[in-house]
Structures are given as structure tokens and as C-alpha cells.
Amino acid sequence: MTRRAPRQADIAALAGVSQATVSVVLGGNQGGVRMAEDTRLRVLAAAEKLGYVPDPVATRLASKRNHMLGLYTFKATFPTDVADSYYPILVGVEEQAAALGQDLILFTGADGRGERTHDEVAIRRTRIADGCLFFGRHVPVASIEKLVESDFPLVYIGRRDELEGRIPFVGADYVSASAAVVDQLASLGHRNVRYVRENDDAPSSTDRERGVVEAAAKAGIECRVVRDEVPVDEWLRDGVTAVVVEETDTGAAYAAVRAAIADIDLSYAVLGRPPEGGDEVTGFEVPRREMGRRAVELLVELITGDPRNLHQLLPCTPVPGTTVKDVR
């Protein structure tokens, strides 16, 4: 009983015109072709009667456009471990895609064995969509470069500096946000602080560190950077009064710091938001949802051909919190 989905040829037969005419009518007559109103109506009626829906694959092969945006993540799109940081981005992406009438293709497994291989083939698959959003701490440069060079529209969610800035992105301004946190520490009298970060270099980490280091230098306070360790006893000996910790999607550094200073009277702040609850923790809010929205916006601009700003950095919202004490 599987009735084959109707195609333009079926409509053509029913309306008594050629398949090409059907295409012109249903395509909204982009070419400005002159067309008898009567023919147009007959075609439309036939299409409606048959319940016609264009085949997006054929549309794309013939025209280069199918109103689908890809979303390629370098881990699962719906990760279980870092849901908090991913989900808001997805919400924003979906919101804006819907607003612009675009469907979303999630590029999941795809190699047929469930193994996620980020090789060229897997990434080239994204070409099924009109353009693609990419999301992940790191970039498989070689594969992405081919895409970029072939002028395939793509946007990274998160700042990227690979390929000499040829990768369009929508990121968060971690430098300013991190600097603001250090400024707050300085204004409350802290002169000797530590910054704990994870040992994984990605722009989001580098930017945070840069903001911290620059702000500390400017304020004239000491701020050493430590990676993946929390030598609390040493800090206390050295007269440290506050610790700032990186937020990553795993939350590892933050968890380590919290555990280490649980029973100690030390001010602390996080460069982002703690994994759960913790409204009182000093830090800032990453505009994830807005990033998702803007990334879609930029991608569609890229597809339609008049992108405004290829590299966007969105401001984070400061969260004053109460975990940084006044030590003046």
C-alpha cells in the first residue's frame, strides 16, 4: 500500500502541463516567467490535491538550496555529562532556525557503525545542508579548511583563530568578562590571588586566562596561574586571599577548587557559572542561548550572501555574587 510520494511529474500529468512548468509555479516563479494565471491555479490545485511536498535532496542537487541548516558537534549533540552548557545553545539554535524557517539536521553517528570519526568524509557530509554550525572546543583544521576553501557556509559557535581568522564564529567575550571579575576582586582589596584553569588549550580557556592576567597586571595585583592543581596550603602560606577558577563544560576545575577550599575562609569566583545552583557564586553568565541564535543568524546571512560581521563576540552578564569578601 506504500503510495509513492507525489512528484512534480504527477502534478504535471494531472494539470496537463509540463513538469518544468510545475517547477516554475511551485518555485514561486523566481525567474519572473510569464505564466497564464489559469495554468498557475490548475498547477496549485493539483499540487494540493496530491499533497505534494518537494524532495529536499533533489532540490538541493538541482539548486544548491534546501533550507536546512546542519549542526555538527564534536561529541554527542545531546551529551549527558555536560548537558547544562550545551542545552541553552541548542535552545537558541532551534529558536532562531524556526524563526527563519530553517530545519535543522543533526549530524550524528553517520559512519554506519556508530563510531564518530571526524575525518574528512564525516565532515563533508554536512554539505547536505545549505550551511552548517560547528561546535566543539577543538577544530579538525584540515577538514574544516577544505570546507571553508570551497566556500561552504559555516559558522563556529565559540571563537576560533585557526586558519588565520577565516572561520566565521559567534563567541563570548571571555576576555572582558574575566577581566571584570578580577577588577571586582581588586576593588574589594584582594592583592594576591590565584587563577586555576584546566590543562586543555582552547580559545575559551586562553581568552579567560588572558582577561585574568591582563586585568591583574593593570590593577597591580599578583595573580599566578596554575593548571590542574589546587595547592591550598601553599596559598595560605603565601598570603593568597582569593582564588578564581575556570569554568569548562566538564566543571572539573571548579569541583576541585570547591572541594579544596570547603573548610577554608578564602574568597572565590568562577569564570562562568557553577554547574548547579550556586547563584551566590561570583562570576558571569555566558550568553549561550544568544550565541546559538546569533550563530544561526550569521549562517543564514552567509548562505544568502550578505554577512554583516563574520566574527562576533557577545558580552557576558556579570554575576556579582557573595563569595568574594571585602578584605580592605
Added chain:
Amino acid sequence: MTRRAPRQADIAALAGVSQATVSVVLGGNQGGVRMAEDTRLRVLAAAEKLGYVPDPVATRLASKRNHMLGLYTFKATFPTDVADSYYPILVGVEEQAAALGQDLILFTGADGRGERTHDEVAIRRTRIADGCLFFGRHVPVASIEKLVESDFPLVYIGRRDELEGRIPFVGADYVSASAAVVDQLASLGHRNVRYVRENDDAPSSTDRERGVVEAAAKAGIECRVVRDEVPVDEWLRDGVTAVVVEETDTGAAYAAVRAAIADIDLSYAVLGRPPEGGDEVTGFEVPRREMGRRAVELLVELITGDPRNLHQLLPCTPVPGTTVKDVR
């Protein structure tokens, strides 16, 4: 600089064979075509030399299947208000889709104005995938019926009884799980309880109520059902010792009950899990992730043609909890 990507015709020219031969060689020779090893090697070498990667759009147009599964939700796919109940399902869906080498198309906006209209046209769009998952408390019967009648493979996430059982689904066995909760109450000596549910009829609600009512009858205990109200004073006068409350994605009923009995010594249980935390609350865990996984599995079976079980009900995991006191 946009260099056209090499295609099979380019390889054919280089290897001195026809384009079709290239297709056969690169396609792994599925048809069991006999082929001179020498030709095969020449084609492979040429492909390698040109850095050939197949165009997925053309591949999918030529072969009937496109290895894309649709996901149609009747609200946003990534809702902000009910994220807790949706997200695990999405995780399961993605997981299994990846395992089976299927991409996912999220049907979001799609009418070009961002307005979500669940009319026939919107739902018909799902045909662009090989099959589609549907998810939502209610069913737009007419539209779904057309899909089902045309043998388009689709699976509902959640039990459905519309269309005389012709809608394939993967749901949760709320009847048994709810009955088990009442059994626990009975075994702890409760003889007079109340069941609070929301005033919205969907299979997941109906099933819970049925489980509660049947178990109460069987255990010989009194259990009145109330919709959308929590007359605590009346209950206390009537000698009620425990209250059972429905869990829905909004969590409205549960919140109302918790607020009403906050300062009262009344046992309570929830037919599901409370919105956040609350590990101690008696109830059960809905196997959402597994539902997502199995729904994908069933959908792919439907697509490939040999579905095992068109109507699956998965068991929920009981959560004993500590909010039901022993009143014996």
C-alpha cells in the same frame, strides 16, 4: 579560489573508464559485478590522486534511502520549561541514531515565518526523511492518519491508541508502575489515599490513573481521584493518610501538592520523579532514554521492512523513597 570538487567523471577520465565503472568500484561493488582487478586498482589510484569525496546529496538522490530520521515535536524540540523530561529522550534518540548511522532532521519552524502550525503541510514535510519520530501529549489525528495510510514509517514516543492502534509507538508502562506505587502504600498500611492528577487527558495520564485505581481496588483500599485541586483540610478530616500525585512535564500538580502539604504529616508519592532533586520521594523512574533509543530502533526496522513489535511498553524503575511512612 573555489576549486570545484572532483567527481566521478573526473576519476573516470583519468583512469580511462566510464563514470559508472567508477561508481561501481568506489561503491564497494555492492552488486557483485565482476571487475578486472587491474581496472579496480586504476580507479582507486585515480580517486586517491584527485582526493575524491562522494557528494552525499547526489548519493542520496540516486539511492532511495537517505539515512535521515525525522524528529517532530509538537512544541519546541528543545523546550526551556520542560527540559528535564525531554532531554533524556533526545539523548536516547541521538545515541541510537548514531549507532545505526542515521542523521536526524529536527522539524522546527518550517513555515517560513517561525509560526509553528501543526497542519497537514507541516507534518507532511517529515517525508523528506526516511521515517519520522513523533513526540507530544496529543496527536493531530487527521494529519498523522494520512502519513500512516501512505505507509510512511513513523513511530510515536509514548503510547497512542488513536487510529485503532495503527500508530506504532514506544511508550512506558505507566499502568504497572503506578499500580506498584499504590501496592507499596497498601503494604505499609495506608487504607485511605487520594490521587491528584492534572486535568488534561493523554494516554500517559489515563494509564497512570488506571494503574492507581485498579491497584487500589485490588488491595481493597479507598483512593479517590481529584483533578487539579488539593483540598488538604478535607482530606485530613476524612482520615486520608497518603496522597499520590501525577507527574507531567510541567510538574504543576506535583508542585501544588508539595506546597499544600509542606507543613503536614502526610505520606506522599509521585508517579514519576519530582522535577529536581528529591531522590527520597517515592515513585518511579520513566525510562526516557531507553524510550528514545527503542523508538529509533523500531523506526529503522519499519524503514528496512521487518518490524518486530509495533507497540512497545517499557518498564519503569521503582524508586522506593522515604516519603511514604509505615502506618501499620
Added chain:
DNA sequence: CTGAAAGCGCTTACAG
């Protein structure tokens, strides 16, 4: 055993 033809469902340039 191998290659050339037809076709997947569309769009777009081009005749009439």
C-alpha cells in the same frame, strides 16, 4: 566480465 544508458526529482537556461 565490462561499459553505456536510464533514472533519482528537481532547477534553469533556452527554444519556440
Added chain:
DNA sequence: CTGAAAGCGCTTACAG
């Protein structure tokens, strides 16, 4: 004003 042809890059029957 309208239709028929060519083509997007592949796969899969089908000749030889």
C-alpha cells in the same frame, strides 16, 4: 507566454 532539454552527481538495472 509556455514547454522541452539539459544537467546537478550519483546508483542500478541492463545490454553486450
